[in-house]
Amino acid sequence: MGAGTPACTGAGTDILSEAIGSVRIGRAEACRKAESGSWGMRFAAFAGSGVHIVLRGSAWLVTATGRPRALKAGDVVVAPFGAETGLSHAPRLLSHLPPACPSGNTRSPDPTDVEFLHAAYLLDRGQVHPYLRSLPEVLTISPGHDRSSQLRSLTDLLAADVTDVQPGSGATRPALLDLLLTHALRQWLKQDGDVDRPDIGDPAIAVALREIHTSLDKPWTVQQLSEAVGMSRTAFTKRFTVVVGKPPITYLTGWRLSYGARLLRETTAPLATIARQVGYSTEFAFGAAFRREYGIAPGRFRDLQSRQVPAAQVRGV
Template identity: 65%
Template sequence: MDVLSAAISSVRIGRAEACSVKDSGSWGWRYSPFAGSGFHVLLRGGAWLITADRPPRELTPGDVVLTPSGAGHGLSHAPSSLDDLAPAVLGDWPPGDPADVEFLCGAYWLEHGQVPLYLRSLPEVIAISPDHDRAPQLRALTDLISADMPGTGPGAGTTRSALLDLMLTHVLRQWLEQNRMADRPDVADPAIAAALGEIHAHPRRRWTVRELSESAGMSRTAFTKRFSALLGQPPMAYLTGWRLTYGARLLRETDAPLAAIARQVGYSTEFAFGASFRREYGISPGRFRNLERKRGRAGTVHSGAELPLHQGEASP
């Protein structure tokens, strides 16, 4: 498992949503910061990406805007400043009415916890012009997400999460290929990937730094230094974070008792797991599970213009 895959696995505990946004004439939207990762794909028309600290960037159809950790930004028909844009509010586009611009938007919303440190270490707003000849996956994924949006039947949430995983992965992969830096660690570092694979495959094991460094074929000192540079935190802190992320997914996706989940993710007791979970997510495991189930019964995986986002504002 490489670092990029590990980061996206962690953000997947969030709520996956996707929608299509259209407008015409003079338009401009400001997207508020949010806890999660999101993207826009310009499907039709022209637009400008507006950020707080960089000049406006012109976008053309096929371009992708990614906010790895949910930073605020704007989209507009013309160059502007972020403060001049009105908050984006989603609404129904009248059927049959022509639109000058159309975006596909998708996001993982994290009601609890934080975006992984690796994603927070990246630029707040990333824009790429994909090379579809060399890497046609993004075009295919855009088509699949667009086709999946109306889906509300069994498995809709699972397919949407999987498609957003792939979109985030391929966007970041292309950006990393286009922005190689001598001082940026390699996300596919084979030694660290080996250790990450062990952590993700066996979270219940009582790992030590020495055992993890041995799985990477490195000394403890060299392993800790490289791991921290690549992931933004020491090995044992990452291990704790992954155990809790995995536990959150089990709480949401299974009916397993809390005590069984605690053991499965490496905690000796339900109490120890609950205390660690509350420190990370600010909520008890039982309440987290109940809220997720209520959300599922209420049908909170939405699509299209009905997408309920951030207190009346639309954040990707």
């Protein structure tokens, strides 16, 4: 296994894990808001994944399609691929809601009717993982008092992190958002198990994903991957494409570049080292592939990320 490549084993190597990992190169942003009386707000569509969480009170979720949905304290709304959403004190048309205020936290010392937490990974480069795009535009999760204690605990931790910003929030916020998205999607899959979704636990494909993710520096071919799972090349390609949403080599290339982008963002390793870690023989080959995927050279991408100042708002969650 190349140094720095993700070590995925067993059940951890599934489409849900890798889908969430794919948005991790985005900016993790969050804010907390409180409202009273007659109110409403519309969150524009964006590239990434995000959540609304009702901390206190009740509200209505409004989307471009479907009927408004009533939300109560504790409910979590996930926008897997950043669809436009709205929140309001009463059922309304999405087009009738004003744009969400671009400011950060809007908490009041006086009692308010409702309080929300909004958080998202905003992708400036790249695309949302196909698995996330295969899900409905919004997912609603209602954790019961006797279940999803982890989800409630993560909500409390993220709310506290947003309310009282301390040194190190650049590390804690993405970690909490990762866990929150994972637990929310797990809970949704449990409560909506009859929904026609790809089987993210497919054993053969799980093995192939594990091979890719634990040996990302290996010059994989479709033939080698199909042999690793004991299938013919044709059958493997068809099955992988159905489960993952992309052909094997397309997925492999996308993951290499996505992980390379994370290394550029999170480490100071030389470009040549990163190129080898993600399976490219030279930094020039890596750079050419990176520019095709992200429209920017790796060095320029790293420079922009290092100088990036987090926006003061959460857009489109």
